[in-house]
Amino acid sequence: MSVVTAAKKIWEAALFAEIWSAMKVTFKHMLHKPITFQYPREQRTIPDAHRGALGLLRYDDGKERCVGCDLCEVACPSHCIKVISAEDKSLPLQRYASEFYIDITKCVFCGYCVEACPVNALAMTKMYEFSTHDKRTLLFDKQRLYEIGEKHLEDAKKYLYAHGQEKNDQMYHDYRYFFPQSVKQSTQPPPKHLT
Amino acid sequence: MNDTEKTYRFEDQRDTIYKVNPEHPETATLPLQRTEELLLNMGPQHPSTHGVLKVILELEGERLVKSTPVLGFLHRGVEKLAEDGTYHQFIPHTDRLDYVCAMYNNFAYCRAVEKLMNITVPERAEYLRTIVAEVQRIIGHQFWLGTQALDIGAMTVFFYTFRDREILLDWFDELCGARLTTSWYRIGGVERDLTPSLISKLRAFLDYFPSKIDEYQVFLEKNRIWVARTKGVAVISAEDALSFGLSGPTLRGSGVDYDMRKHNGGYAAYPHCDFNVPVGKNGDTYDRYWIRVMELYESVKIIKQCLDQMQDGPIMADVPSVTLPPKDRVFTNLDSMIQQFKLFSQGFDAPPGEIYCGTEAHKGELGFYIVSTGGGKPYRMKIRSPSFIHMGAFDHMSRGYMIADAVTIFGTYDIVMGECDR
């Protein structure tokens, strides 16, 4: 160690130089625009891919997409989904989910159910504010899930597009109306996507 | 002092201290001075025990004579949960191991399963994995730096590291939809590709970030309190560090040049990148701090190189018996639909056998040991978590230091109890 560096060290120690350099940084930030924001009044911009509350979707004509295949139930790592399927009384030979529950207190928002769904009936939305005073209301039933799906339909679609579950093109709008189908009469025309 | 001696002394003292005449208990006198060790419970509610850690400190005055970590307050049976679900279903559970750095846990787990299934990941996916893993390393080191400084008493750094960490967490949100519980890695690739917006945001961050590392340094590097409380504290020799099984910066701080990213040819895209592994000399807390800060610079370097080198290509391996089919085929083709249903309801059929695969997480070597007896679920899974291994050296490293250093010492491992207790 040369004499000069040693002298500099002593000088810096005596003047508490490191404090001054640190204070310089701190003071610089006094002029900075605040990086925090006032949360309930200001909202974050949520990206399209965001994994928020789950919603159930309908086709464009209002028909429920879900066929009650229970694949989301088995794909769920936290076992928070419960599907009760049955035969649709109004449309004989059609399977549908008569009840659909998601225990959102157990949900880990991994998005596996959306990935699993063979009809893209489930999608995640940007909704994340569902705190409540009553924990029981966090067991989302079928009606609630469809409400979420309706209210956040645009977000839900964006989620599906962002995660590559669906593309925004005509083909996706067409064939889903015929899938999966049950055959009632022998003269029934074949599904559109197969002709 | 060995244990028998201590016990003897203890008994001896009881005799002398509590000499009570049972007939006249009021005549009992308390001794003026007690010279035994004091047992002190630190945690689990202590603010700097990183969640729920309890340490029983044996004190001789203010010096630590012995410290016994009591683990398990955050035990959730993750290893057992793994036996319950398919391999694919376990990925979200790995998020919750080291909940600060979920991506790296995903990465380590997926690598282990890929090794079991003998899957080669496409090149673009390897680059993506490397980029995100290094972003996660930056987040991890930032988090460590902020909280370690906070534990020692320097509050300002915490704000600056968390400010920058926030940018990356939002980046994660845009990438995979969650800030912390990411579940972005998949067995055989990754879930989603980087969008142009994500790439430009990341590049902007990389340009901005090195100056910020300098900024953190200003607060700590020469800060004499910081130096006093880290230099020469919790020293562990290279030999001891190796025999305790330490890894990552904790090991490199003692001068052992061991990094899984370089070792044995590396993994993912690391072999294609040019980067240094900083190694310390003294094996004290300050060296470990220095290594972590240097690694921030290195990570920036790695990410930049990866972004430049990355070519277009698939992001998932095409192994029909393991990886999911593309969703649009599921709607129209029976074979893909069958694949979808089989993989989700039963999982893929793993060959019987056992594998271990370690990955260099920012804390150290995160390893997954999987025993498979065939079928869609692991028979047994053991997680070698660096936090847990490092806690084993806690007693060794803390002996002789002051009680106030205890916080510094378990901070120096970058311990996260979610991973430690599993």
Added chain:
Amino acid sequence: MGLKPATNPDVEAASIELTIDGRTVTAKDGVSLYDVISSTGKIIPAMCYHYTFDPFGSCGMCLVMQEGKKSPVRSCTAKAAAGMIVRTEGDDLFQARKKAVEKHLSVHPLDCPVCDADGHCELQDMAFQHQVTTLANAKQKLIPEDTRSLVLDFNMNRCIACGECINICKDVQMIDALQFIKKGGFTQVVAKGDTQLACEFCGDCLAVCPVGAITNKFSKYLYKPWQLKKTTTTCNYCGDGCQMQVETKDNEVVRVTSPLSWKNKWGDRSETAQGHGGLCVRGRFGFQFIDSKARLVQPLIRKGAKLAESPWIETIETVVGRLADIKAKYGSSAVAGLITARCSNEELYLFQKLMRAAIGTNQLDSSARYGHLNFVHAVQHALGVGRMTNDSADITKAKAILVVGSNVTETNPVFSLRVKEAIRVYKSQVIVVDSANTNLAKLASHPVLVKPGTEGLFVKGLIKSVIEQDLIDTEVTGKHAQALAALKQAVAGLSLDTVVSATGVSEDQINEAATVFAEAPRSVIICGEGIVRRPNGYQHVLALIDLLWVTGKLGKPGCGINTVTEEANEQGAVDMGTSPEFLPGQVAFDNDDARTKFSKAWSTPLPNKGTGVGFMDILKKCRNGEIKALYLVGENPLGTLPASAEVKAALEKLELLIVQDPFMTETAQIAHVVLPACTFAEKDGTMTSQDGKVQRIRQTMDPIGESLPDWQILSAVGSGLGCVSMEYESSHDIQREIMKVLPGYYNLGQPKKVTVNPDRYLANGYQAGVAARYRAEQKAADGGKRFSLTMGQLLYHSGKLSTQASGLLLIASSTGQLHMNQQDMERVGLKDGDRVRVSSAKGSAVLSAKADLSVLPDSCFYPEHFNNPPVKDLMAVEVDAVTGVPYFKQAAVSVEKA
């Protein structure tokens, strides 16, 4: 492996050698190549193969390369030949098999999300295993779903035409209810004649269907296989002891599956001699009673005219307190108990312990008294064994089978498959003696139709014929010359002409039957309700044993006498000593050694010797006021016995009537205390099948409501009464106790073969009984009533329990109808569904009539499961002098249009 046995089990097929994948393999000549390959442990995929029937060869998956052939051959239909060199693995074969799967997939609809078989589907497995990924859009067949059948839906879009359903129906069940039909350009499976499916609804086709083409109507769309919890347990309906898997979701039974399924298609054909693993309609589709709405969910105590709900603790206190009061006031002989033989062994044991140790009375009985005890007493007395003497394999491989008075395809359908296999595979000759044209009679080589109630007489005719034709085995009978002389003397009074005129069978037929039975190397007898539940049942079983003895079959391997039971655990009820004459282990109650042993084990003295009374006497004693308290576990005498038995009067006289039952039975309605019990699906334990297999029943779900397993209630009552040794933590504790007192009873479904020893019987006391046995029977005066009304079981029902199963009611509804012969109906001037008045000496009932081809002229049939109208009240009750068995299933009636 599925090596087909030669038709004659005694002749071994020649050995051949062939090379498979470079290994030399020895095999039997004439078997399929597939079986030889699978016998080496190698599994080649095959979707149309099942070891229970002959190879069909439609799926094209079991391809192998045979040296000398250019293209792969189907190994299932290829016969193994000496010197063959076969390769089973290789990329070319993998690709060929993949092509075969693709062929099936290309016409399969995108149905996985809605298909019930998804996750349990061989086509899925094969597609996944062969990594099919480049399939073009699937062409759909667009065949409408066939929902005409009552229990099964046929979705032929999913069918891969493997033919397993048709083959199992034809080969194993011998029903042949399904067929292929070419319709709309596709091969489809339809019910015979493309009509509504009319069969036994055993559901084996459903079990073997590798895809979702045949689905269960009762659980359609309600589940996916991964949601279900599977519990293997034992069926509770009949005494066959079939293993079944109850699949539950939450606390609901969704479906019942059998061990038989396409999943375990690899087996040795000779294994089917022990059973093919399938179920019958009751087991598979009759599960709804378990979680029925009609289940009792809360203990009830009578408050005035009403039964009021009451908590368990209070109810048990009431039961214990009142039992103790009655015991203190009138002595322990004022208490009696009856238990159903649907309870587990542990519960039956506990019940008799409660009666004998805690209360101190020997007045107890079980529903084995309705007939099975006739058989047990007879074989105990004559042969020294307490159950049927053959196992399933013996029956399958018998050369001659005499089925007497047993409509076995209806009462014990799975057991009847052994007889069917004997006919089909081993070409055995079957003599079916019955008063109805049963399904088995249609398959049998020697169907013998006798007049109702003369089955016993026909058996005597057989013995007479054996003696007259000199078919006697002199070697065997020579050892007991005295006994033979006595038998000859007794039979001398009987002339074949009387037999011919009474039974309506020609002499030639009798002689031929006797010849067939006597000359076959292995002959077995199966006797059922038509003989053991009819007057003189005990004597008739002894006559059958005489037949075995004189033809030299007694004690010969593969020969013997067997019975079938109606309730699941009748054999267990006898073994566990729930009858006044037996202690556990079928030891006589008066046996001093056993009494010491049990009084020591229970640390209490047993009731005095000779104090026990059986079922009918208990009711009599109730009626005359000697019995004040009656404890009924699952028994419903009011719903079972005819009005002439005066059950109601007896029960109304009681001070305390406790009914413990899962359902609100007729008897429970007049009870003082009703305890809700669990069904078999909610408890652990063991059951003993009719052939002595002790098999586990396992808890599949939590008890419904507040109901409790019977053993828990019995244990609570017993320990409440101060019997300390009746405190049990679980049914395993009871098992442990039974293991101590009856070592070796738990045989894990592998009973020891019994060895019969008739020497003692033939040497002493045989002569005394034999004379009476062959005395001409007094024919009851029919009082001008020309029809003979028989009450019996239907295939679709078992006892009263099955009437709580909505699935079975759908198949055979509760509108009880009188089954009549078509000619009779024309004679009386009736059409299907017309109301008729049936009158007997005891009363009359009005009900609708229906034509039934199996009913003979001058007889009519009514299913005993239904009490609406109460046809049982037309019956008179006759009680067996030796065994105390009540007979009330047959009466002479007149039928006229109402």
